[in-house]
Amino acid sequence: MASANSDSLDIHSVFSVQELIKEPIISVPQQYVHLNQQNPTVSEFTGPLPTLPTIDFKQLVSVDTTDLELERLHSTCKEWGFFQLVNHEVCSSLMDELNHEIKQFYNLPLEEKMKYMVRPDDFQGYGKAKLEEKLDWGDRFYLITNPVHHRKPHLFPELPPSLRNTLECYLLELQRLAMKLLGFIAEALKMDLKEIEEMFDDGMQSVRMTYYPPCPQPENVIGLRPHSDATGITILNQVNGVDGLQIKKDGFWIPVKFIPDALVVNVGDILEIMSNGVYNSIEHRATINSEKERISIAYFVNPKFEAEVGPATSLINPQSPPLFRSMRMEKYVKDFFSRKLCGKSFLEHMKIESTEEATLLDGN
Numbered sequence: 430m431a432s433a434n435s436d437s438l439d440i441h442s443v444f445s446v447q448e449l450i451k452e453p454i455i456s457v458p459q460q461y462v463h464l465n466q467q468n469p470t471v472s473e474f475t476g477p478l479p480t481l482p483t484i485d486f487k488q489l490v491s492v493d494t495t496d497l498e499l500e501r502l503h504s505t506c507k508e509w510g511f512f513q514l515v516n517h518e519v520c521s522s523l524m525d526e527l528n529h530e531i532k533q534f535y536n537l538p539l540e541e542k543m544k545y546m547v548r549p550d551d552f553q554g555y556g557k558a559k560l561e562e563k564l565d566w567g568d569r570f571y572l573i574t575n576p577v578h579h580r581k582p583h584l585f586p587e588l589p590p591s592l593r594n595t596l597e598c599y600l601l602e603l604q605r606l607a608m609k610l611l612g613f614i615a616e617a618l619k620m621d622l623k624e625i626e627e628m629f630d631d632g633m634q635s636v637r638m639t640y641y642p643p644c645p646q647p648e649n650v651i652g653l654r655p656h657s658d659a660t661g662i663t664i665l666n667q668v669n670g671v672d673g674l675q676i677k678k679d680g681f682w683i684p685v686k687f688i689p690d691a692l693v694v695n696v697g698d699i700l701e702i703m704s705n706g707v708y709n710s711i712e713h714r715a716t717i718n719s720e721k722e723r724i725s726i727a728y729f730v731n732p733k734f735e736a737e738v739g740p741a742t743s744l745i746n747p748q749s750p751p752l753f754r755s756m757r758m759e760k761y762v763k764d765f766f767s768r769k770l771c772g773k774s775f776l777e778h779m780k781i782e783s784t785e786e787a788t789l790l791d792g793n
C-alpha cells in the first residue's frame with residue numbers, strides 16, 4: 430500500500446487509483462500531477478456560460494415534430510458535436526441496475542479485478558494499456574463487445590454474471606438506440622441512409638467503464654485527459670450522477686451538467702470524417718471531484734471492421750471534394766490504438782494535406 434504523500438508508488442497504486450487512496454493522502458503523487466489543466470478556466474468566459482443543447486428523442490421519432498428536431502440535431506452536431514439526449518426510451522430501471530452493478534464491480538477486491546487486467550500487447554481489459562509518464566486519475570475497464578466473436582474469452586464471458594447480464598441488456602438497448610440515431614443523422618446530413626446502415630450494421634462496438642475516485646487536490650489531476658473519440662458516435666452514461674465531463678467550446682472548457690435519465694451523445698472522429706467535416710468531433714475531458722467518486726460508462730459505436738472509413742460517397746462531389754483519406758476500419762482501429770489517447774492527432778492524420786487535395790481538385 431502506498432504511504433501518504435509518497436512519490437515512489439508501489440505497483441498496485443500505479444495500477445489502480447482506487448487502491449492508492451485506500452489510505453488517506455494529503456497531496457498527489459507526482460505521476461498524477463498535470464499542471465495547467467484548468468486553463469483556460471470557465472471563469473474567464475464573458476457572459477453566461479453556454480449550456481449543452483438537449484435533443485428530444487421523442488420529438489425526433491414523432492411525425493409532427495421530426496423536421497424541426499432534425500434541424501436542431503443537425504445544427505447541434507455542427508456547432509457543438511455533443512448533446513444531451515432525453516426521452517431516449519432506455520429503461521431507467523435498467524440504468525439503475527447498471528449503476529449498481531458497475532459500483533459492485535469496482536468494489537471487488539483488487540485481486541478479483543486483476544483477473545481482467547490488460548495483457549501485454551493488448552488494449553482491452555481492466556487497468557492501463559500502457560504506463561505513461563503521467564497518469565490519469567481514474568481506473569478503466571475497456572472491452573470490445575461487438576461483433577460477439579471479437580469478445581475476448583477472459584473478459585466479457587468471465588464478468589460477474591449479474592454485471593454481464595445487465596450489461597448485455599443495456600448494450601442491446603443502446604445498439605437499437607444508436608442505429609436509430611445514426612438513421613436520423615444520415616437524414617440530417619442528407620446522406621444515403623443505406624450507406625450508413627451498411628457501415629454500422631453489426632459494427633465494432635465497445636465500452637469503457639471508468640471509476641474516478643475523489644482527490645484531495647482535484648485541480649492538479651485529470652480523470653481522463655483531453656481527447657476526441659475515434660468513434661462514429663459515443664453514448665455516455667454518467668452512471669452515478671456526479672458531474673465531471675467538460676467539452677472544449679470556442680477555446681473554453683465548458684462543464685456538462687448531469688441531467689437525470691439523459692444520455693450524453695457525441696460526434697466521434699469517424700462521423701466527422703464521414704460527414705466530410707460538416708460535423709465536429711470535439712475535444713473533451715473528465716475532471717475530478719474533491720469529495721465524490723464518479724462513475725461513467727461510455728458506449729462507442731463504430732463501423733464494421735470490413736467497412737471503408739472515409740467521407741460518405743453520397744456527400745462527395747466536385748463542389749465538395751473529400752477532406753479526409755479513406756482507410757479500412759480494421760486498420761483504423763489498429764493504427765489508432767498504437768497512438769496515444771491525447772488531442773486530435775489521429776483525426777489530423779486522416780486529413781488530406783493541401784498538396785494532395787490540390788491534386789485531387791485538379792483531377793476533378
Ligand SMILES: O=C(O)CCC(=O)C(=O)O
Nearest residue numbers: 637639673674715725727
Ligand atoms: O467519463 C467521462 O465523462 C468521459 C468518458 C470519455 O470521454 C471516454 O471514455 O472516452
Ligand SMILES: [Fe+2]
Nearest residue numbers: 656657658713
Ligand atoms: Fe471520450
